[in-house]
Amino acid sequence: MTTTLSVLQEELSSVNGELKTLEIQIQELLEHQQELLQKKTVLEKKIKQFSESESGSSKEINSSTEEWNKEDFPWSTTVRDALQNTFKLRKFRSLQLETINVTMARRDVFLVMPTGGGKSLCYQLPAVCSDGFTLVICPLISLMEDQLMMLDHLGVSATLLNASSSKEHVKWVHSEMLSRSSQLKLIYVTPEKIGKSKMFMSKLEKAYQAGRLSRIAVDEVHCCSQWGHDFRPDYKLLGILKRQFPNAPLIGLTATATSHVLHDAQKILCIQKCITFTASFNRPNLYYEVRQKPSTAQNCMEDIVKLINGRYKGLSGIIYCFSQKDAEQVTMSLQKLGIKAGTYHANMEPRDKSKVHKLWSANEIQVVVATVAFGMGIDKPDVRFVIHHSMSKSMENYYQESGRAGRDDQKADCILYYGFGDIFRISTMVVMENVGQQKLYDMVSYCHNMTRCRRVLIAHHFDEAWDSASCNNMCDNCCQEALVEKMDVTGHCQDLIKILKQVDQMREKFTPLKLIEAWLGKGLSRLGVEVVAPKVPRDVLERIVAHLILQQYLKEDFSFTAFATISYLKTGPRADLLKNKAHVITMPVILNKKSITKVGSGPLSSQGSSTGKKIAVTHKKRSHSEDHIQAKKARTGGNEDDEPVMIED
Numbered sequence: 001m002t003t004t005l006s007v008l009q010e011e012l013s014s015v016n017g018e019l020k021t022l023e024i025q026i027q028e029l030l031e032h033q034q035e036l037l038q039k040k041t042v043l044e045k046k047i048k049q050f051s052e053s054e055s056g057s058s059k060e061i062n063s064s065t066e067e068w069n070k071e072d073f074p075w076s077t078t079v080r081d082a083l084q085n086t087f088k089l090r091k092f093r094s095l096q097l098e099t100i101n102v103t104m105a106r107r108d109v110f111l112v113m114p115t116g117g118g119k120s121l122c123y124q125l126p127a128v129c130s131d132g133f134t135l136v137i138c139p140l141i142s143l144m145e146d147q148l149m150m151l152d153h154l155g156v157s158a159t160l161l162n163a164s165s166s167k168e169h170v171k172w173v174h175s176e177m178l179s180r181s182s183q184l185k186l187i188y189v190t191p192e193k194i195g196k197s198k199m200f201m202s203k204l205e206k207a208y209q210a211g212r213l214s215r216i217a218v219d220e221v222h223c224c225s226q227w228g229h230d231f232r233p234d235y236k237l238l239g240i241l242k243r244q245f246p247n248a249p250l251i252g253l254t255a256t257a258t259s260h261v262l263h264d265a266q267k268i269l270c271i272q273k274c275i276t277f278t279a280s281f282n283r284p285n286l287y288y289e290v291r292q293k294p295s296t297a298q299n300c301m302e303d304i305v306k307l308i309n310g311r312y313k314g315l316s317g318i319i320y321c322f323s324q325k326d327a328e329q330v331t332m333s334l335q336k337l338g339i340k341a342g343t344y345h346a347n348m349e350p351r352d353k354s355k356v357h358k359l360w361s362a363n364e365i366q367v368v369v370a371t372v373a374f375g376m377g378i379d380k381p382d383v384r385f386v387i388h389h390s391m392s393k394s395m396e397n398y399y400q401e402s403g404r405a406g407r408d409d410q411k412a413d414c415i416l417y418y419g420f421g422d423i424f425r426i427s428t429m430v431v432m433e434n435v436g437q438q439k440l441y442d443m444v445s446y447c448h449n450m451t452r453c454r455r456v457l458i459a460h461h462f463d464e465a466w467d468s469a470s471c472n473n474m475c476d477n478c479c480q481e482a483l484v485e486k487m488d489v490t491g492h493c494q495d496l497i498k499i500l501k502q503v504d505q506m507r508e509k510f511t512p513l514k515l516i517e518a519w520l521g522k523g524l525s526r527l528g529v530e531v532v533a534p535k536v537p538r539d540v541l542e543r544i545v546a547h548l549i550l551q552q553y554l555k556e557d558f559s560f561t562a563f564a565t566i567s568y569l570k571t572g573p574r575a576d577l578l579k580n581k582a583h584v585i586t587m588p589v590i591l592n593k594k595s596i597t598k599v600g601s602g603p604l605s606s607q608g609s610s611t612g613k614k615i616a617v618t619h620k621k622r623s624h625s626e627d628h629i630q631a632k633k634a635r636t637g638g639n640e641d642d643e644p645v646m647i648e649d
């Protein structure tokens with residue numbers, strides 16, 4: 001009998017072992033499937049683009065940049081002269097010359113270039129080099145004012161027309177449009193002007209017939225498309241321009257790269273054939289860093305103040321905040337400590353906004369503390385730091401906002417404070433947006449990633465491929481040699497699910513904060529759940545909860561009241577996988593980080609010297625009983641593949 005029992009038990013344990021192995025393999029396969037699905041989407045997109053351009057069904061002309069990267073066109077001498085003498089610039093940045101040549105050749109062109117890349121020059125310079133004037137469509141008055149300020153400084157005659165222009169001014173512009181002796185080179189208008197002012201359209205018509213409308217520039221051209229992030233209904237009406245003025249070359253500019261948006265915009269603008277140039281999104285002079293947000297507002301401010309009074313003493317910067325209230329509070333805290341700061345958000349009087357912007361541009365204010373309203377077209381060249389007091393709502397937003405830094409090509413820092421609580425503040429804000437939550441989770445994943453090059457992560461997001469070597473240690477993850485371990489969080493997940501199931505049975509709901517408190521023992525007896533409080537620091541607990549949300553073991557569940565939206569936590573679609581005893585969930589944790597910053601790389605003030613990256617392969621077991629950990633040297637130069645790996649017992 002006993003022998004049979006022990007044989008059976010042995011067999012059972014071997015079956016269990018096999019099941020465990022299988023479970024691991026299944027999980028690996030599922031992850032692999034996810035990767036392949038992503039790859040598939042990218043490839044399908046590329047094939048579609050390719051076949052469209054092959055068959056000529058695309059509105060793009062197959063154009064090589066080499067063809068346009070030349071300086072032997074009839075206008076080349078004038079163009080070079082304007083670059084150096086009017087715009088006081090030494091050389092063109094990537095794709096500027098190509099774009100300028102295409103539009104000087106009177107062909108339609110779209111330029112996709114990251115924010116701060118230098119798109120404005122691509123129509124400002126041709127405007128100066130051509131007879132007549134260039135019509136510039138621009139979505140915001142503040143953007144126009146910015147550019148006018150700069151053009152005025154350079155001695156280029158330009159102006160804007162808007163609803164509050166005086167009668168005299170309008171009259172003057174109208175006569176300049178027709179006058180052969182006019183020096184006026186650029187006229188900025190909002191799209192509404194085209195759609196709504198018959199008077200202006202009739203003047204344009206006359207100017208066009210007189211050969212005075214030299215070209216049309218549509219800035220922020222993604223605003224045409226509903227698929228873009230800044231859709232402006234009035235941009236829809238701009239198709240009239242190409243229909244009425246078919247021979248005036250059109251140049252469209254944007255920092256939004258998705259081909260869907262581009263095609264849509266071309267259709268709306270009635271462009272038949274057009275050359276599209278797309279610049280790389282890499283901004284090599286920006287140093288990217290993510291920091292754990294200190295647990296109290298005061299500690300967070302202390303941290304920021306230390307940076308501003310230390311590394312960034314006397315240097316210009318922006319702090320992006322989640323809300324208007326946050327922005328006001330942060331400004332006040334900074335001002336109390338003697339830092340010259342000003343708030344900027346959508347709810348301020350236009351006059352006050354413009355005052356803050358001007359004082360900051362003139363370096364009379366060191367820091368603008370702003371919401372997303374401080375966005376498109378903010379163009380101060382010497383912004384040395386962009387601090388995110390809270391993460392952005394998407395990677396696109398983060399890229400744009402952090403991109404305000406270092407437009408002069410000099411080194412600048414982009415520091416993001418990642419706070420657990422911010423996830424839910426943002427998720428309740430984006431809950432109505434179609435893919436708002438997914439975009440937010442992509443942002444959270446970026447923040448959670450402590451091993452992969454930030455540039456590689458950003459590039460991946462924009463369907464570009466960069467290798468981490470091109471980062472040149474200009475991100476926290478490349479700069480630090482991290483000893484990463486995979487922490488087994490299966491037990492933690494089981495406990496959390498146990499609590500949530502009980503909460504659900506009692507017809508209650510827990511916010512993330514309440515869940516963590518219960519996990520730490522608060523009110524557990526009332527719930528009648530037995531869970532041992534985890535002996536892990538609070539920030540790690542928060543990280544575990546966020547990780548489990550990203551991995552879909554937990555999910556957010558929103559509740560709407562008359563005054564607010566609240567995010568509660570529930571068990572997620574993958575929670576059932578835990579029914580299988582062999583199922584394991586791991587989360588990467590960093591054991592220690594060692595700076596490997598070299599001179600010439602790393603953040604602004606880093607002076608560190610080092611002998612370069614050394615690979616520290618260490619195996620270390622945590623004494624913590626439930627954490628089975630496999631120590632792993634995660635990132636050594638080009639290792640791009642350090643997503644969670646399975647633990648070894």
Ligand SMILES: Nc1ncnc2c1ncn2[C@@H]1O[C@H](COP(=O)(O)OP(=O)(O)OP(=O)(O)O)[C@@H](O)[C@H]1O
Pocket residue numbers: 089090091092093096113114115116117118119120121254255376377378379380381407408
């Ligand atoms: N060839 C160049 N050399 C040096 N600086 C340049 C050059 N071209 C443009 N810049 C500078 O780069 C900065 C950003 O230019 P610009 O405002 O045109 O960017 P943008 O691409 O329109 O960005 P956004 O998408 O935010 O509108 C400006 O300060 C401009 O003077």
Ligand SMILES: [Mg+2]
Pocket residue numbers: 119120219377
């Ligand atoms: Mg611009």
Ligand SMILES: [Zn+2]
Pocket residue numbers: 452453454455456468471472473474475476477478479
């Ligand atoms: Zn990097």
